[in-house]
Amino acid sequence: MKGLLIKDFCLTCKNKKLIGILVFMAVFMFAMQGEDMGGFIISFVTMLGGTFVLSTITTDEFDKSSMFLMTMPIKRSTYALEKYVFSFGCSLICWVASTIICCIINRREAVETVLMAVALLFVISFFQMLMIPVQLKFGGENGRMVLMGMVIAIFGLTIIIRKFGNMVFGEGAVQLWYQGILRFIDGLSSGIVMVVAVTGWILCFILSVRVSIRTIEKREY
Amino acid sequence: MLLRVENVQKKYKDFELNCSLQVEEGCVTGLIGANGAGKSTLFKAVLNLIQTDDGFIEILGKDLKKQTISDKEDIGVVLAENTFSCMLTMKDIIAIMAAMYRKFDKEKFIQKCERYQLPFDKQLKEFSTGMKAKLKLLIAMSYDAKLLLLDEPTVGLDSVIRNELLDEMREYMNQDGRAILISSHISSDLEGLCDDFYFIQNGKIVLHEDTDVLLSDYATLKVSKEQYEKIEKQYILYRKEESYGYQLLTKEKQFYIENYRDLVAEKGSIDDLMLLLTKGEAV
Numbered sequence: 001m002k003g004l005l006i007k008d009f010c011l012t013c014k015n016k017k018l019i020g021i022l023v024f025m026a027v028f029m030f031a032m033q034g035e036d037m038g039g040f041i042i043s044f045v046t047m048l049g050g051t052f053v054l055s056t057i058t059t060d061e062f063d064k065s066s067m068f069l070m071t072m073p074i075k076r077s078t079y080a081l082e083k084y085v086f087s088f089g090c091s092l093i094c095w096v097a098s099t100i101i102c103c104i105i106n107r108r109e110a111v112e113t114v115l116m117a118v119a120l121l122f123v124i125s126f127f128q129m130l131m132i133p134v135q136l137k138f139g140g141e142n143g144r145m146v147l148m149g150m151v152i153a154i155f156g157l158t159i160i161i162r163k164f165g166n167m168v169f170g171e172g173a174v175q176l177w178y179q180g181i182l183r184f185i186d187g188l189s190s191g192i193v194m195v196v197a198v199t200g201w202i203l204c205f206i207l208s209v210r211v212s213i214r215t216i217e218k219r220e221y
Numbered sequence: 222m223l224l225r226v227e228n229v230q231k232k233y234k235d236f237e238l239n240c241s242l243q244v245e246e247g248c249v250t251g252l253i254g255a256n257g258a259g260k261s262t263l264f265k266a267v268l269n270l271i272q273t274d275d276g277f278i279e280i281l282g283k284d285l286k287k288q289t290i291s292d293k294e295d296i297g298v299v300l301a302e303n304t305f306s307c308m309l310t311m312k313d314i315i316a317i318m319a320a321m322y323r324k325f326d327k328e329k330f331i332q333k334c335e336r337y338q339l340p341f342d343k344q345l346k347e348f349s350t351g352m353k354a355k356l357k358l359l360i361a362m363s364y365d366a367k368l369l370l371l372d373e374p375t376v377g378l379d380s381v382i383r384n385e386l387l388d389e390m391r392e393y394m395n396q397d398g399r400a401i402l403i404s405s406h407i408s409s410d411l412e413g414l415c416d417d418f419y420f421i422q423n424g425k426i427v428l429h430e431d432t433d434v435l436l437s438d439y440a441t442l443k444v445s446k447e448q449y450e451k452i453e454k455q456y457i458l459y460r461k462e463e464s465y466g467y468q469l470l471t472k473e474k475q476f477y478i479e480n481y482r483d484l485v486a487e488k489g490s491i492d493d494l495m496l497l498l499t500k501g502e503a504v
Contacts, residue, residue, distance in 0.1 A: 003321035010313040011306060014344070065306040071268050072321050073293040221270040 004074065004082040005089075008056040012090070015055055022048045022094075030101065038102040038113050042095065043120045049094030050128045053087035057132075058140030067221040076219075080136065080212040087128050095121050122201065129208035137215045222246065222282070223368045223400040229266050229276030238262045238424040241276075244368070244402045249394060251415035251432075252404040253491065255499050259424040260404040261301055264372040267402075268298060281367060294322055297361030301373040301404075304357045307346035311339060314360070322364040330363040337385070351382040358386055362393050369393065371403040375410060383410050390414060412436070412491055420498050427498055439489030440474035441497065443467075452481055454504060461501035469504075470497040 012019075022045065029041045060066040069079065099117040103110040130150070135143035165174035185193065224244035231238040238259045244250045254260050265271045267278055269285055278285040281295055305314055311334060318325045334341070337355045345353065358374055369390075375383045387410060390401060405411055411418075418435060420428040430439075444452065445466035456473035470489075471477060478486050487493070 003317045006320050007305075007309070007313070007317050010310075010316070011308055014308045059306050059308055063307050064303040067270060068298070068300055068303050068305065070270055071293070071296070071298040071300070073290045074321070075290060220272060221265060 001074070001078050001082050001085065003072070004069070004079060005086060007069075008053070008082070008086045011056050011059050012052045015052070018048075018052070018055065026098065030105065038106055038109075039116050039120065042098045042102055042113075042117045043124060045098040046091050046095040046121060046124050047127070050087050050091035050124060051131070052090045053083050053128075053132065054135055054140070054143070056086065057083065057135045057143070061139050064221075070221060076216045077213045080216045081209065083132050083136070083212065084128075084209060087132060088125065091121070091124060091128065095124075122197070125201070126204060129204050133208050133211040133215060136212050223280070224267065224402060225277075225279040226263070226267065227277040227279075229263070229278060230274045231262060231266060231271060232274055236262075236424060238266065240421065240424065240426045242402075242419050242426060242429070244400045245416075246398060246400055247394075248416040249390070249401040249403065249414050251411045251418040251491075252402060252421060253406070253411070253418055253495055254404070254421035255406055255495070258406075258421045258499075260406075260421060261372055262424070263421070264300070264370055264404065267370060268296075294324060294364060295367040297364070297366035297369040299357045299361050299369075299371040299374045301376065304353065304360065305345065308344055310344055311341040311356070314356075318360065318363060324364045326363055326365065330359060333359050333363075350377050351379070354378055354382065354386065358389055362389065367399055369399075369401040369403075371401060373404055373406070375405060375407065380410075387411075387414050406495075407492075418491065420495065422499055428494075434472075435489055435491065435494065438472050438474055439494060440471055440477070440486045441489065441493045442469040442471060442477055443485040443487070444469060448481075448484065452477070452484070457504045459497045459501040460504050461497055468497065468501070470494065470501065 025048075026041060026045050029044070060069070066079070070076065095117065099114060102113050102117070106113060131143075131147060134146050134150070137143070138146045162174045165177070166172065222243055223246050224242075226240065226242045228241055229238065236257075236259070240259070240263060242250070242252070242263075252260050252263065262271070266273050267280065267285070269288065280288065281292060283292060305317070309317075315327060315330065318330070319327055334356070337352075337359070339348075339352055339356055339359075345356070348356065354374060354377075358371070361369055361371065371390075375386055378386070390403070391414065393399065394401065403411065403415065412432065415432055417429065417431045419426050442452075442457075443463070443465065447466075449460075449467050449469075453476075456471045456476055457469050458472060459470040461468045470493075474486060474489070477484055
């Protein structure tokens with residue numbers, strides 16, 4: 001895996017435009033409204049860090065270098081796993097850096113910033129678990145379209161549920177359900193919430209990795 | 222034996238691979254065939270890049286299905302179309318190779334790259350076709366692999382670079398226990414390198430012969446239609462219609478020279494042989 005990580009690191013370093021945009025946007029937001037936009041800045045920078053892996057998948061496929069990589073002493077499953085390690089690693093580095101800077105800028109609310117950052121990291125990792133298998137399955141460009149389609153479908157589904165629910169069960173019914181769920185979660189002890197969240201995260205991670213490995217193992221070059 | 226392929230089959234919509242071949246230790250084996258004959262598909266099957274439908278592949282004395290990571294370190298590969306990403310530089314590649322292969326000889330690799338004036342800081346996309354071909358071969362030879370699988374390593378190169386690469390392969394074969402399987406659709410430059418040849422056509426091996434036998438016993442005969450009617454056809458393998466009559470392929474050159482003195486018999490060249498095998502019809 002070390003060789004693959006070096007390769008992806010080298011490929012990412014060549015992508016100077018993307019890194020330049022990341023640094024520029026982060027500096028710009030910090031300069032404009034650093035104190036108020038802590039959450040947005042951390043999630044933006046962490047998310048972008050996590051998406052570096054997408055350009056490595058695209059590059060591997062663009063010049064068919066993934067075919068050559070498969071002739072090297074690595075397992076196909078290692079190739080898939082490395083994408084997770086690289087993506088989570090990049091996210092983590094970006095997350096640590098942006099959280100530290102946000103805490104320095106907004107020292108009075110440093111503890112709150114860290115707690116919020118942990119929650120954001122957790123949420124972003126779910127997106128990565130969705131993103132990597134989709135990219136591996138559908139490839140660079142198609143993968144982006146599928147991801148976009150999935151986001152649109154989720155939004156569409158939310159709107160349909162809301163409209164349909166309100167139509168059938170009366171105006172405001174769906175909002176009431178939603179508030180009920182939130183109240184239920186609020187009523188749970190933080191320990192239970194943590195256990196459920198961590199268990200859910202682990203299950204999603206296993207599912208995501210298994211789908212990615214299966215995709216790569218079944219692939220013909 | 223370093224490679225044994227037995228009745229390997231792979232079916233596509235409009236193409237079917239069905240062939241067997243062997244690569245002996247200490248030998249350079251050539252796989253010759255026109256574009257689309259199935260050379261690359263066979264390489265992909267041997268490298269486990271495609272799932273075969275049937276057959277058996279043994280590589281370095283081991284069933285391909287039981288191949289481990291460390292077994293792969295003994296196989297050097299040149300693929301026709303690709304190598305590392307064109308975004309990477311030689312420096313990147315050296316770092317990757319050092320992490321991938323335990324036996325990667327960094328010093329020797331750098332020396333060879335310097336000898337061939339391959340730039341260390343340029344991205345591969347800036348390399349010429351010849352530079353890329355040299356790099357691909359040097360990578361495959363950089364970690365003391367026992368078996369080299371070279372798919373079209375000389376395609377698109379001028380004769381100077383082709384000869385340089387062929388010399389590299391000869392030097393590689395100086396060490397015992399090694400073997401090369403090399404494919405090409407330009408066969409003439411492989412005559413002086415290969416010990417035996419397999420000819421592949423439409424996914425099937427149509428001829429396997431030692432180079433010495435090919436060059437000594439095979440011949441192409443040029444005959445008019447009248448001459449063709451009269452000659453012994455038992456030893457004619459393939460024929461191709463020409464404006465003057467027929468061009469024929471035989472394995473019994475001496476027989477025709479001795480018995481038909483008015484025939485034009487040309488010493489078998491591998492390119493002529495390939496032309497007759499691909500364009501001609503079996504007799």
